[in-house]
Amino acid sequence: DTGVSQDPRHKITKRGQNVTFRCDPISEHNRLYWYRQTLGQGPEFLTYFQNEAQLEKSRLLSDRFSAERPKGSFSTLEIQRTEQGDSAMYLCASSPVAQPYEQYFGPGTRLTVT
Amino acid sequence: AQSVTQLGSHVSVSEGALVLLRCNYSSSVPPYLFWYVQYPNQGLQLLLKYTSAATLVKGINGFEAEFKKSETSFHLTKPSAHMSDAAEYFCAVSDGANAGKSTFGDGTTLTVKP
Numbered sequence: 083d084t085g086v087s088q089d090p091r092h093k094i095t096k097r098g099q100n101v102t103f104r105c106d107p108i109s110e111h112n113r114l115y116w117y118r119q120t121l122g123q124g125p126e127f128l129t130y131f132q133n134e135a136q137l138e139k140s141r142l143l144s145d146r147f148s149a150e151r152p153k154g155s156f157s158t159l160e161i162q163r164t165e166q167g168d169s170a171m172y173l174c175a176s177s178p179v180a181q182p183y184e185q186y187f188g189p190g191t192r193l194t195v196t
Numbered sequence: 197a198q199s200v201t202q203l204g205s206h207v208s209v210s211e212g213a214l215v216l217l218r219c220n221y222s223s224s225v226p227p228y229l230f231w232y233v234q235y236p237n238q239g240l241q242l243l244l245k246y247t248s249a250a251t252l253v254k255g256i257n258g259f260e261a262e263f264k265k266s267e268t269s270f271h272l273t274k275p276s277a278h279m280s281d282a283a284e285y286f287c288a289v290s291d292g293a294n295a296g297k298s299t300f301g302d303g304t305t306l307t308v309k310p
């Protein structure tokens with residue numbers, strides 16, 4: 083069990099550029115979650131998948147954000163036309179079939195938009 | 197709708213003193229409750245969880261929390277603080293066993309003085 087991994091750990095981009103983050107969940111965890119965390123706040127839910135199906139999206143997830151989990155394994159989160167307000171830590175978590183509420187978090191990807 | 201309020205964004209204790217971090221929740225259904233710890237530039241680690249069994253739950257690193265339905269509280273305690281406990285702590289709530297997401301509080305930063 084290698085834990086949840088995220089890549090890259092840090093990303094600096096210029097406003098208007100597109101960025102893509104990757105999350106590899108713990109193997110055999112069927113649920114995968116994306117959260118966003120800004121300085122001084124707790125994580126905010128963005129979206130989650132059960133296997134390859136995206137079951138819920140937050141209203142925080144604007145049209146510029148898209149997430150996929152094509153084969154029910156790793157997931158990608160893409161932000162198009164980045165804005166300075168997108169600067170945050172993007173956290174991924176996964177949970178097992180038997181205990182879907184027990185989420186294991188990755189180290190996060192810190193995005194800085196200049 | 198669910199929400200979490202963590203009372204006190206910063207708590208400072210001396211090494212060896214009692215740690216008490218406060219969390220109140222709001223939930224329209226019987227909640228599942230969690231405490232997570234986050235060290236700088238890392239993801240969240242689950243400390244303990246309440247899943248409708250025993251109201252006093254024990255977690256890792258000597259932490260415990262008590263679920264009090266009448267007070268809608270889930271405060272985190274540790275009898276004797278250690279320097280390594282210095283971190284940010286998050287309380288979270290989800291709406292039961294099949295929940296797809298958690299709602300987090302804004303966190304409490306714990307400082308431990310020598």
